[in-house]
Each structure stands twice: as structure tokens, then as C-alpha cells.
Amino acid sequence: MALIVQKYGGTSVGTVERIQEVAKKVIQYRQQGHDIVVVVSAMSGETNRLLNLAKDINQDPRGRELDVLLSTGEQVTIALLSMALMQAGMTAQSYTGPQIKILTDDAFNKARIIKIDETKIRSDIEAGKVVVVAGFQGCDEQGNITTLGRGGSDTTAVALAAALKADECQIYTDVDGVYTTDPRVVPEARRLDRITFEEMLEMASLGAKVLQIRSVEFASKYNVPLRVLSSFTEGGGTLITSEETNMEQALISGIAFNRDEAKLTIDGVPDQPGVAHKILGPIAAQHIEVDMIIQNTGHDATTDFTFTVHRNDxxxxxxxxxxxxxxxxxxxxxxxxxIAKISVVGVGMRSHAGIASNMFEALARENINISMISTSEIKISVVVDEKYLELGVRALHKAFNLEQGY
Amino acid sequence: MALIVQKYGGTSVGTVERIQEVAKKVIQYRQQGHDIVVVVSAMSGETNRLLNLAKDINQDPRGRELDVLLSTGEQVTIALLSMALMQAGMTAQSYTGPQIKILTDDAFNKARIIKIDETKIRSDIEAGKVVVVAGFQGCDEQGNITTLGRGGSDTTAVALAAALKADECQIYTDVDGVYTTDPRVVPEARRLDRITFEEMLEMASLGAKVLQIRSVEFASKYNVPLRVLSSFTEGGGTLITSEETNMEQALISGIAFNRDEAKLTIDGVPDQPGVAHKILGPIAAQHIEVDMIIQNTGHDATTDFTFTVHRNDxxxxxxxxxxxxxxxxxxxxxxxxxIAKISVVGVGMRSHAGIASNMFEALARENINISMISTSEIKISVVVDEKYLELGVRALHKAFNLEQGY
Incomplete structure (x- = not known):
């Protein structure tokens, strides 16, 4: 008897038949005695269909009305899934984001969740209902509809799991877990049974694409055990928790990469306090997210400042x-x-020297030039020319022996 | 400088291009100095698309979740129209039914409006905004999404016009006004410049299909001047008001007809008080609407009771x-x-005898047998075999000289 929040993405609910399959899966869990809250995305293709309608009017749609438009996608899914559950004999109840007051800030198109009022859901659960919630959406203080940005349904699921103090938050997707790297690039990539939040954060933010980074942050902050698993195949997926349970933790858990970024350099800025803020303040004010930031030691009282942003920005x-x-x-x-960014990630590297030099050596062997380097406690990232991406990832996967496991 | 509520139906907003045309029309009125509130339906085809998704799950979808599903249709349109208005330089703001608290009862799928909170709209108008409202939808006291049933967008528009004390409520549709009868059946049918609420009520309820009956009731109750006009052609349409302005009022304004009904007879029920209620109470309890009701004088202490309902029911x-x-x-x-129902309608018949006999004579000349008759102050309806519908309507249009006008 556990309380489980399950999230099904767009592909998992892409047709009426698949929605009916989701209903079956929910009922299986229900019959094992679990309480279930389901969070769903828009049916695959629907968000793009809506976005294209908007683009026929305005090439660069954004703002309040875009969220009014896009939020209909998940609303369609919650209604259909609730119908499918009821048709199969369950009692079910759907909620849009605004209906259960998923309160967000008013940054339309990329809003952030502030608070969730879980009372309605809790009383529905107590009444034996399966509760179906629209992911990706909420409303601000004024009641304006907001959306959380692409992938926001994961965040909705984790935020709900945190608010409800759920036992587990299961993210159903079209992959069966988190891999050491993208199997399309490295066929020998291996599924990880467990991974820590920290590692997953680095993997997700670096483009592993399985989970949205904010959902992992949320899960980590509220210590919600998160499980990534496939809607289409059986299997336990990958469990993401705060615990480092393996005595013999591998040095490196995976190789993440990303070709969605672009780098910008501003040359010869005065090397004095406040400059970084003057550069990044106006960027942040436009809600443009900055990833890597590098500033070299200055000379001649000036310095160079480089950072990366999403290519769209x-x-x-x-x-x-x-x-x-x-x-x-x-x-x-x-x-x-x-450009492309390649990162090696692993909590094990904390206590081991030499990871960086192994990494640079492996890339050098393939004649791959490194144009930026950035490190954290559990990852090392390099920026290389986009054309070397696959070669670099394969070389590193092999260099760290990831196909073998620990 | 007037306050005008305009309603555009599904065909008028059927594509992005048409939505942009609607925006142009709104802007024309705005440039004349009028304040505009726009009510829109779902893009044509959208409601059926959604309904078909639901039917893939449940052959007879209904209840709360159907309204969650269908209400997305208008929500898409309000977002797109607001974007189109803003793209053309207007300031615009959209609202779903629940956002402006269009409070309804909880009869899902055919809810009725109880109250509208017009404060948000009024302050938007004062701020110079065009306000775009989703028709057809509202929410109940608990915040559940409700829909008003097919054609409910007209009702939304009139209810808003009443709440805002608007100067006129314009219903844009794909016909350019109210005709003496359906021009597809009688090519000589003539557009009426004016008609009274009472006449329009009879015309609408009897299947003239231009306006939803509840919207006319609303307009009549709150004395909101209602104008039916075309989205696609210029012209003043038909104005529907409480006034009978023509000194020489025609005897008959139009011939309405309807093939959406079915009749049911219960034979040999006890001829005693309370029987009609015993028969119709359980029908009404299922929200099935009853149109004509006929009870003949009884014999042998029993009587026959006949009524008509929508064919779907x-x-x-x-x-x-x-x-x-x-x-x-x-x-x-x-x-x-x-069966089919044919009615002659006109406020003029109040003061003139002989309309009924003219009507029956015209039908008899064509050998059309009448199976039910029902009369009111301003209309006479007959039920005939469905196959005689067109013949009967043409005969009556000619008999009352409607192609000539007054």
C-alpha cells in the first residue's frame, strides 16, 4: 500500500489505444492496493500542432496567450484517460493545473511552481479515486494560465509527489531507464539500475533528455525517490535517489552530451568587480538561461568572458x-x-584524482581539440567542435570502461 | 461609441486565415470607437474531432470528463484570436469560461448559466482592451468545468451582453440573417430585416437553426438587441428586438421546420390528475427535453398521451x-x-382569425396528412410524415405569400 505518482509522456498517451494501455497499467497498480495519482502530457504531436497554429499568426509566439493555447493539450489527455479509467470500472477524476491551484510565478511559457494545494487530490484519494492531473501547467496569483515550458510535466509529477509525500514518483517514457550514454551513439551503452540525484542532474542538464532537470532538482530537494521506466516494456527502470548505496561505486556513471548549445565570447572587457553581473544581468532579465560560464585570468586590465546558451537563444x-x-x-x-558539449559524470570522481587527465588523453588520442573546459565536484565538461561529438563520446565511453559496469 | 458583444461561430473561425479576418472585423469596429467583447466557438470540426476521440473510448461519452475535453476547443480559439488581434496592434486579453467565473449549474454537457462576474471584463474594457471570451463553457460552484451544450456560444454571448448591459449583441454566422424559411428548401425565401424575440423564439426552437433558443430567451428576458449577420458578406443582417415596429405587420413572418424530433405515445393511461407529471417527471429527470405535448380528451377513464423529444433522446x-x-x-x-414538424410563425396572427384553416387547407391540397397539431399565440405547428417536409414547407410559403414581403 503505497502512494505512487505516475507520469506518462506524450508518446505514452499518443493515441486512444495507448491511453487505454496506460489505464490498464494504472489499474494493475491499483489492484495491488496502491493509491495512484497520474500526471499526463499532451498526446504526442499535439503541442506541435498547436504551436504551428500560433506560428501561422506570429512567427515567434510567446506570452500569456501561448499558454492559454498550449495548456489545452494536456487537458484533452486528462479527460480521455479519466474516461478510459471509468470505462474500465475505476472511479477517476481529472484536474487541470488551475483547478488544483498549481500556483506558479507569472513567467509565461517557462513558469515555475511555487505551491500546490493538494487538499482536493487527497480527499479524492481517500474516496478511492484515481486522480488524473494535467502536467506542464498551472496558474499565477491572478488566475492566468501558465505553462512550465517543454518537459514541464515531469516537474508537475515530482512537485505533486513532494506535496503529497508520495512513496515514489514514476516517470514513464519511451526509454527503459537511464543509460551510461545515448545508445544511438554508443551501442554498448548500459542501463543503470540506480543513480544519485546529483549524477542525474548532471546527466539531465547535459542533455541525457530522459528527465527534465527541474524535476530532478525538485525530487532531490524534497527527497522523492524517482524512477524512470518504459511505458512499452516491462522492467524496473532506473531508480534515482539520494543514496550512494554501492560500496564499489564506479568512478564514472555516464557520458552526457549536448548539441543544443551555442557559445558567445565578449573580448576585452574591463577586469574589474561587477563586470560579470553587467554582462549576465541583461541576459537573465530576458529569461535566457546560461549554462557554462568561463572567465580567464585577465591581462592588460581587460579579460575575456565566455558563456553558453541554448541555440534557440x-x-x-x-x-x-x-x-x-x-x-x-x-x-x-x-x-x-x-559546438557540442561532452561531459563525464560520476559521484565516484570526488575521491579519485586523474579522471580529468584520462578524459583529456582519450580525446587527444582522437585529435579532438577542446575549446572550453568546466568542472564540478562530480563532472567534467568540455566543449568541442560539433562534428567530433559522436567520436568523442565513443572514445570516452570506452576509456572509462562503461560497457562493462562495475 | 457603443459596447458591442460579437459572437463568431465555428465556421467563422474555422482556419487561422478566418481568425485573422475576424480580427480585422473587430478592429474596424474598434476604430469606429466601439468597445468590443468577442465570444468565439471552437474552430469548425474541432468539437467533432474531440468527440470522436471520446467515442473511441466510450460509445456514449457524457458527464464531467466530456466537458473537460470539449471545452479545450474554444480555449484554442480565444488564444489564437487574441494573438491575431495583438499581431495587428490591438491590446487583447482572452478568458476561458471558468476564468471569468461564468457560473453554471452542474448539469454537465447541458449546463445553464446562473451568473457572470463581469468585473474583470469591465476593467479590461476600461483599459482599452478587446476582450475575447470562450463561448459554450463555464464552471459550477465546485470549479468543475461545464459546457452549455451545442450552440451554447450564442448563449454565452447574450448572457455577457446582458451582464455588461451592452448596446447590441451581434451573432456572426454563415448566413446573412433570418429568412422566411430555409432557402435550401424554398429558393424564394426572403431575408427579414427585423423580427420580434417571440417570433425568433418560435423560429429557433422549431429548427431555423440560426440562433440557439436559449440565447434568444436570454436576450428577450434582458432586452438585449440581437443581430444575426454574416461573417463573410456585408449587410445589416436581421435585428431581433422586443418592438413590433411595422405598422403593417405581416400575418406570418416565416415557416419553421424541424426533422430532429421523434414522437412517443403512451396509450391507455388512467385519465386522472397527476398522470402527466408521472409520465414527464422521469423524462425531465434525465435532462431529456420535451417539445410538443398532446393529450386527447379521454374515454373509458383512460387517455392517450403523446409528446416529442429530440431524435437523439x-x-x-x-x-x-x-x-x-x-x-x-x-x-x-x-x-x-x-416525423417532421412544420410551423407557421408570426406575431400578426394574434389579431387575425383564419390562419389555421389557411394552413390546413394548403397542406390538404398537397394530400399531406397531419398527425399532431399544436398551437400557441403566435404559431401553429403540425407534425407530418418526414417525407412530406419539403413539399409542405413550399406549399405554406406560397400560401402565405412570403416571397413577396409586406
Missing amino acids: YLAAQKILQNIATELNARKVTGDDH | YLAAQKILQNIATELNARKVTGDDH
């Missing part, structure tokens, strides 16, 4: 940066949107 | 009636779902 960030450059009397702004 | 009503028949010890239940 490249042009917007470049424009802002050019204004800043004028203001700061900087030398020039350069950029490259044909 | 025929089987459900028949089932209920069979139970009632057993209870009341009635002789038998019979029915026919191949």
Missing part, C-alpha cells in the same frame, strides 16, 4: 551582448553555434 | 416510458422517429 543573446559590449567599451563579440 | 425516452407504462398499467407505448 543564440541570436537574442548575441544582440543583447552587442549592446553590452558598446556600453562596456569591449573589444568585440564573437560566437559559435556549431 | 428517442431510445432513452422510449426505455423510460416503457417502465412508466408498466407502472401506470398503460396499454402500450408506440413511437415514430421519422
